[in-house]
Amino acid sequence: EDQVTQSPEALRLQEGESSSLNCSYTVSGLRGLFWYRQDPGKGPEFLFTLYSAGEEKEKERLKATLTKKESFLHITAPKPEDSATYLCAVLTDSWGKFQFGAGTQVVVTP
């Protein structure tokens, strides 16, 4: 059975304190791995798509990387506005069906 596991469940950071979130997956065939950001009371907002091991994507203070079994979302020198829940999702078939992880809640304090 396909599984997507995110860790840690929650992360509290001081402003400027870099850290990484993990998304590990066991799936029969990965077509793509997606990262989303979700703010309280809002829908998930798309951040990145990664398709193959070794691929990296960057956006401002965020950098996503992918290996054959996991993905990392690195947050460099975070700011309070980076506080959110970060979700990863895997796409494993040709019909567009995502499986989401439970998310990591990140709080960045000034």
Add this chain to the structure above:
Amino acid sequence: DAGVIQSPRHEVTEMGQEVTLRCKPISGHDYLFWYRQTMMRGLELLIYFNNNVPIDDSGMPEDRFSAKMPNASFSTLKIQPSEPRDSAVYFCASSGGGETQYFGPGTRLLVL
């Protein structure tokens, strides 16, 4: 582009009542997804459509749930009769080509 539009944004109803949630996908997108999000279970896929045709409804919890997509710009998720355990945030998402999904703002449902 206005993005995915959902209505209502909030719904409070009493147990046993019918609830209808509405979604307008991004124009040109051929996939539409309905999700439910709770603290306990996270984001769960309920059903998705491709070109207005339901592809996979294995996530629909019970016969009380039904979804339709009469045309490319409108979909509904109906719960009849509603129960307190249906209380959750319901999201609609759409994608072009079955890849990156774009989510609406959600409907927060409370069943008393």
